[in-house]
Amino acid sequence: MTAGFQLGVIGSLALSVASSVAIVICNKALISTLGFPFATTLTSWHLMVTFCTLHVAQRMRFFEPRAIDGQTVVLFGLLNGTSIGLLNLSLGFNSIGFYQMTKLAIIPFTVLLETIFLKKRFSETIKFSLLVLLLGVGIASVTDLKLNLLGSILSGLAIATTCVGQILTNTIQRKLKVSSTQLLYQSAPYQAAILFATGPFVDQLLTNRSVFAHKYTVPVLGFIILSCLIAVSVNFSTFLVIGTTSPVTYQVLGHLKTCLVLSFGYTLLHDPFTMRNIMGILVAIFGMALYSYFSVREGKKKSAGDALPVSQMPDKETEPLVAAKDSSDTKKENGVSHDC
Numbered sequence: 001m002t003a004g005f006q007l008g009v010i011g012s013l014a015l016s017v018a019s020s021v022a023i024v025i026c027n028k029a030l031i032s033t034l035g036f037p038f039a040t041t042l043t044s045w046h047l048m049v050t051f052c053t054l055h056v057a058q059r060m061r062f063f064e065p066r067a068i069d070g071q072t073v074v075l076f077g078l079l080n081g082t083s084i085g086l087l088n089l090s091l092g093f094n095s096i097g098f099y100q101m102t103k104l105a106i107i108p109f110t111v112l113l114e115t116i117f118l119k120k121r122f123s124e125t126i127k128f129s130l131l132v133l134l135l136g137v138g139i140a141s142v143t144d145l146k147l148n149l150l151g152s153i154l155s156g157l158a159i160a161t162t163c164v165g166q167i168l169t170n171t172i173q174r175k176l177k178v179s180s181t182q183l184l185y186q187s188a189p190y191q192a193a194i195l196f197a198t199g200p201f202v203d204q205l206l207t208n209r210s211v212f213a214h215k216y217t218v219p220v221l222g223f224i225i226l227s228c229l230i231a232v233s234v235n236f237s238t239f240l241v242i243g244t245t246s247p248v249t250y251q252v253l254g255h256l257k258t259c260l261v262l263s264f265g266y267t268l269l270h271d272p273f274t275m276r277n278i279m280g281i282l283v284a285i286f287g288m289a290l291y292s293y294f295s296v297r298e299g300k301k302k303s304a305g306d307a308l309p310v311s312q313m314p315d316k317e318t319e320p321l322v323a324a325k326d327s328s329d330t331k332k333e334n335g336v337s338h339d340c
Contacts, residue, residue: 009244009245012237012240012241012244012245013241013245013253015233015236015237015240016234016237016238016240016241016250016253016257017253017256017257017260019230019233019234019237020234020237020254020257021257021260021261022230023227023230023231023234024257024261025261026223026226026227026230027039027042027227029223030042030220030223030224030227034217034219034220034223036214036220036223036224037203037206037207037209038199038200038203038207038209038211038214039088039203040084040085040088040195040198040199040202040203040206041195041196041199041200041203041211042199042224042227043084043088043195043199043231044192044195044196044199045224045228046227046228046231046232046234046235047081047188047189047191047192047195047231047235048188048189048192048196049228049229049231049232050184050188050192050231050232050235050236051185051188051189051192053232054181054184054185054188055185057181058185063179063181063182063185064182065182065185065186066176066178066179066182066186068172068176068178068182068183068186072172073186073187073190074190076165076168076169076172076187076190077186077187077188077189077190077191077193077194078190078191078194079161079164079165079168080161080165080169080187080191081190081191081192081193081194081195082161082194083158083161083162083165084191084195085194085195085198085199085202086154086157086158086161086162087102087158087162088202088206089154089158089202089205089206090102090151090154090155090158092205092206093148093150093151093154094146094148094151094152094154094155095146097142097146098146098147098151098155099155100137100138100141100142101138101142102155102158102159103254103258104134104137104138104142104255105155105159106159106162106163106251107130107133107134107248107251107252108130108134109159109160109163110163110166110167110247110248110251111127111130111248113163113164113167114167114247114248118167118171122248123294123298125290125294126291126294126295126298128290129287129288129290129291129293129294130248130252130287130291131287132283132284132286132287132290133252133255133284133287133288133290133291134255134287135283135284135287136280136281136282136283136284136285136286136287137255137258137259137280137284138280139276139279139280139283139284140258140259140276140277140279140280140281140283140284141258141277141280163247166242166247166250166251167247169183169239169242169243169247170242170243170246170247173239173242173243174243179243180236180239180240180242180243180244181236181239181240183239183243184235184236184239188235199211200212238250241253249291249295252288252291255284255288256284256285256288259281259284259285263281
């Protein structure tokens with residue numbers, strides 16, 4: 001990887017973490033403090049504002065729009081919008097602990113799908129680092145694991161649509177040679193449309209309150225606007241990270257955000273915190289460090305292998321380059337996956 005590409009990846013990861021943590025804090029104030037619990041409808045507003053912002057940017061020539069097959073864009077947008085709604089329903093019909101397990105399950109299912117359908121190979125060291133990460137996040141965030149049939153079905157559907165959506169985000173960008181901005185610009189209206197149509201019903205089902213009957217005070221409107229503005233950065237960085245790395249890397253990053261939010265809640269908001277939370281976060285961070293180290297090491301091996309002149313390339317009947325086996329997980333997805 002070139003220095004410029006590595007700098008771009010680091011920048012996209014930093015933007016994703018900063019914007020996601022910021023929107024979690026903003027939405028926590030909006031939902032918990034100001035009493036606005038309509039998360040699905042709020043997400044539809046996020047996507048509409050994102051599209052409007054990108055439309056203005058496109059008209060100002062900040063990027064060139066790229067035509068993408070209409071059926072592909074529509075199905076992709078509807079899939080990602082559906083995954084967001086299902087994740088919110090999963091949270092509503094399950095315990096917090098089971099919902100956290102649902103989010104943890106996205107990584108192994110993504111690895112499984114990419115291995116089966118995309119023929120990607122994940123090295124044992126990468127698998128081990130992911131296992132350590134999931135163990136740490138599980139210790140830190142999973143509490144009760146109450147099960148119910150409807151909640152379990154919703155969680156299964158949420159996992160499936162999220163994994164497929166994030167894999168498609170990466171695949172579409174690479175195969176169609178479109179940037180994250182171009183793909184987000186094309187798909188955001190369809191994601192917003194399905195959530196705008198279903199959001200009020202989903203939120204009423206979960207809260208027994210109507211978003212249309214809510215009293216919109218100045219503070220509530222102010223935080224809604226702030227949340228929508230931050231969401232532009234969240235959505236953009238999500239597509240950017242998935243496009244420049246991989247769906248698995250994006251999920252690893254998501255668990256880093258979880259650890260940061262837990263730490264923030266303890267240090268600044270004085271949320272309940274135990275030694276188990278601390279140990280879990282430390283184990284998760286160790287797992288993330290391992291994943292980063294092994295990913296970078298395998299990426300360097302792949303780059304070195306690609307740089308070999310033809311005369312140094314192995315014959316078909318000799319052993320293939322080791323680096324070629326394990327590099328697929330270092331490049332990349334996140335359908336739009338929100339942390340709100």
